[in-house]
Amino acid sequence: MMKLKSSIRDYEVHFEHDAGFLASLAARPQRCFAIDQNVWRLYSDTLLAGIDPADVFLLQAEEERKSLDTVLELYNFLLTRSARRNITLISIGGGITQDVTGFVASTLYRGINWIFVPTTLLAQADSCIGSKTSLNYLHFKNTIGTFYPPSDVFIYIPFLNTLEDPYFMSGLGEIVKLAIIGGEKAAEEMIELLPGALQRSQ
The missing domain is CATH 1.20.5 (Single alpha-helices involved in coiled-coils or other helix-helix interfaces)
Structure with a gap:
């Protein structure tokens, strides 16, 4: 485990060798998931089998989905499930999933807790470290964003087997x-x- 300092809040990066941490995340009270739909397709019956599909917002990991429209969809998903300030948003996917969920977490109720489980090599090696979130607006790339680190990052290398x-x-x-x-x-x-x-x- 690695502890990182941030001017916003400190956070921890966990290097997991056992998939049991995913079941622990699924068992947390007051949580919802935002998951790359391809990751869900690959692992919903195996690694992610403990997660109730009703608690999952599926996100297309495409550049055009890194938008305010997607953010509004995720706001709606959370609020229609009676999300309050104490909810934890658990993000599972690559950089696009990280950008959207990190932005939502930083702005809903002026900041809710979130956890990131990166599933791509780029996200595991680079983008999960730091607190930047970026959205596209119209044809302008990465023009809207915040700095808001997750409370925890969980790195599980076997996700790369299907990358x-x-x-x-x-x-x-x-x-x-x-x-x-x-x-x-x-x-x-x-x-x-x-x-x-x-x-x-x-």
Whole structure:
């Protein structure tokens, strides 16, 4: 577990080796889920089987859905389920899911608790660290947003087993870039680990 400091609030990143944490999240009181619909399609009968479909807002992970219209849909989903200030919004998906749910969490009731479970390599390696949320408006990209970190991030590597190759390579490219920026030691470690990473074995 890694503790991160933020001017808004501190938060924790958990590295999970057992899928049991998902059942624990599903059993939490006063919670709803926003889940990438592709992740739900792949895992609703297995890893996510403990989550009641009635508590799930399904989100298309497409750039055009990173919009105020989607935010309003999620507001409506939560409020029609009598969401109050003490609700926890649990987000499961990649960067687009993170942007939409993070924005909703930061603005509903002037801020509700939220938890992020990243399922793409790019989200696990990069975007889950930090507190930025971004939405598109008309044809302007990432023009609306807030800074609002989740209370907890849960990283579970087996989600990457079903990640399509282009998205996996995009995330791996970001990791390589960060390793190069990180200096000689980080770059050397990346070179050593890269063959296994390409095979998704580590």
